[in-house]
Amino acid sequence: MPLRKQINTLKLPSHVAIIMDGNGRWARQRGLDRIFGHQQGVNALREVIETAAELGIKYLTLYAFSTENWCRPDEEVSALMGIMIQSLNNETGTLIKNNIRLKVIGDINRLADDVKERLFETINLTSVSTGLNLVVALSYSSRWEITEAARRMSADVNNGTLKIDSIKEEDFEKYLTTYGIPDPELMIRTSGELRISNFLLWQIAYTELYFTNKLWPDFGKKDFYDAIIDFQKRERRFGKTSEQVLEK
């Protein structure tokens, strides 16, 4: 049976998060500069966004640039920023046409003014879209996000709008950059690395993890289908017993 037919569209993960890894290795394997890998990565990105929208997935979060990525060589950081601006220039029309809404999470203040301006323009232009929510993590790391949340929460305790004794998990979530977005049900990491690298640590408490050896530029529609099919075969227990889950 074709892969697409094996997907139960009534049991799609509402939110898929992706750690797009392996661009550098993809380029090096071909004797090319790492930047070519990132450029090629944009094609994979386009295909996966298209596939997610086609399937009717509501949220897709992509780890495009981590807080730690600021430490890469200057040329690579500026090339990545250039690719970002160019992608936004080229693809904003397609996002609007396909009813896709762009959102950004991360320490946006660290981005250069031209990147910020271009981002906010696309965010505003796509704000009326009601289809796929495309969340791009830029200058993002979970420890930054959680520290920032703790800082802002403490300020509210100080100014009396929040009482320490009444703080619940749901209150903490309001201070995270992902507030209003459901937790990912599926997280995919490419390139064979088996780690989370500071991505959505609070939000993935019960997320299904999927690792593939494919390098990000080689990851396409079929690979995305494979990940969803694998997800749909899993039993999600959320701490309960298998019997309790089946009783439902």
Ligand code: FPP
């Ligand atoms: C990881 O590969 C990839 C990145 C750090 C950047 C991902 C960016 C893109 C796919 C393009 C730009 C994004 C947008 C939203 C337009 P790596 O460089 O860590 O690869 P390696 O582990 O093989 O060195």
